[in-house]
Every structure is written in structure tokens, then in C-alpha cells.
Amino acid sequence: MNLSFISYFYMVSIVKKIVLGIIVSSTLLSGCNVNTDHLGADVYETNQLNSKQKTKTVNIISILPAKVSVDNSAQKESAKKAGSILGAVAGAVGGYNVRGKSTAGAIAGGVAGGVAGNVAGSMVSDKVIVEGVSLTYKEGNEVYTSTQAGKKCQFKPGIALIITTKENETRIQPNAECPPEK
Numbered sequence: 001m002n003l004s005f006i007s008y009f010y011m012v013s014i015v016k017k018i019v020l021g022i023i024v025s026s027t028l029l030s031g032c033n034v035n036t037d038h039l040g041a042d043v044y045e046t047n048q049l050n051s052k053q054k055t056k057t058v059n060i061i062s063i064l065p066a067k068v069s070v071d072n073s074a075q076k077e078s079a080k081k082a083g084s085i086l087g088a089v090a091g092a093v094g095g096y097n098v099r100g101k102s103t104a105g106a107i108a109g110g111v112a113g114g115v116a117g118n119v120a121g122s123m124v125s126d127k128v129i130v131e132g133v134s135l136t137y138k139e140g141n142e143v144y145t146s147t148q149a150g151k152k153c154q155f156k157p158g159i160a161l162i163i164t165t166k167e168n169e170t171r172i173q174p175n176a177e178c179p180p181e182k
Contacts, residue, residue, distance in 0.1 A: 040150055042173055054164040058172065062136035063155045066147050072128045080121030087117020135172050137162070146170040153178035 088110045095109020096102065133155060134147045139162070146162075154174035161173040 040148075042171075048165055056139065056162050057159050058137040058139045058162045060135055060137045060155060060157050060160050060172070060175070061143070062134075063152055063157065064134040064136075065152055066132035066134040067129045068132035068147070068149050069127050070130050070149075071126070072124065073126055076122065076124040076126060078121075079124040080118050083117030083119075083121030084114045085117070086113075087120070088114035091116070137172065144170075146172055148172065150174065151178055 091113020092106045092110030094113070096106035130149060131151060132147060132149045133152050134145055135155060136143060136145050137160070138144075148171070154176055155172070156176040158175060160175040163171045163173065165171060
């Protein structure tokens with residue numbers, strides 16, 4: 001059997017493993033690691049500190065689960081970068097070893113691995129769905145709804161504070177505590 005034929009199939013096998021590893025690594029590093037803490041009603045920007053904000057009490061009458069679509073483009077870019085780096089390194093090592101410890105094989109493998117890693121990283125979604133709540137509340141004689149990121153266990157029917165930080169932005173403050181995670 002021809003030696004170059006065997007080394008070709010060995011290279012294809014290595015490339016498949018590299019691409020699979022890059023896809024898994026990119027997804028684990030970035031795609032599933034969305035932090036939505038900054039979207040909570042009880043989280044403020046520094047320019048909102050020590051400033052007067054209109055506050056009222058409202059009566060929460062209904063708490064429903066909701067899903068919130070959140071921008072994930074920063075994590076996608078991180079996955080693409082990580083995938084490119086991991087792919088380039090793995091491809092260079094594989095190319096160097098397959099082509100009889102050649103620099104040309106390392107360069108070719110590194111370029112191919114970097115491209116494959118970038119493509120794998122681009123598979124991370126631009127948007128992710130996170131947990132939220134839809135709060136129906138009574139303010140005076142009017143009934144309103146406010147949907148916000150958060151957990152259902154943070155709210156209970158009854159009196160709660162609503163803070164207006166800017167026009168048409170309502171922040172109903174949690175009026176309950178979630179049980180500790182085990």
C-alpha cells in the first residue's frame with residue numbers, strides 16, 4: 001500500500017477529530033455561558049447610583065413565567081476566536097506530525113485548523129433565550145404588565161416597589177427570595 005495514501009487517511013482522521021474538538025470546545029467555552037445578571041430589576045448602572053429615581057408601590061396580582069431573547073453576539077465572537085486559536089494549534093501539530101515533521105505541513109495544518117475553528121465558533125447562536133417573568137400589577141385603578149429578566153421565585157403577589165429609571169422603563173423590585181441552591 002502506498003505510504004502517502006495511508007498518511008492521507010491518517011491526516012483526514014486527525015482533522016475530523018480536531019474539528020469535532022473545536023466545535024465542542026467553542027460551544028462549552030462561550031455558547032452556554034451567557035450571563036444575564038445585568039438584566040435584573042435590582043441591577044443598576046453606575047450612572048444611576050446616588051440619583052433620585054421615581055419610586056411607587058404597586059400591587060403585583062399575577063406572576064407568569066416568560067422567556068427573554070438576549071443578544072449573544074459577544075459570546076459568539078469569543079467562540080470564533082477560541083475556535084480559531086485551538087484549531088490553528090491543533091492543525092499545526094497534526095500537520096507537522098503527518099507530513100513527516102515538516103514545517104510546510106505545520107503551516108498548512110495550522111491554516112486549515114484555524115479556518116475550521118472559526119467556522120465551528122460561528123455556529124454559536126446570535127441570540128439565546130433566558131428565564132424571565134411577566135408581572136401584572138395594579139397601579140391605582142390601572143392594570144399594567146412588565147416583563148423582565150429574573151426568576152419567578154423572586155416575586156410574590158402583593159406590594160412591591162416599582163422604580164422608574166428612564167421613560168417607559170419599569171423595574172419592579174423583587175419582593176421575595178428564592179430558596180438557596182443546593
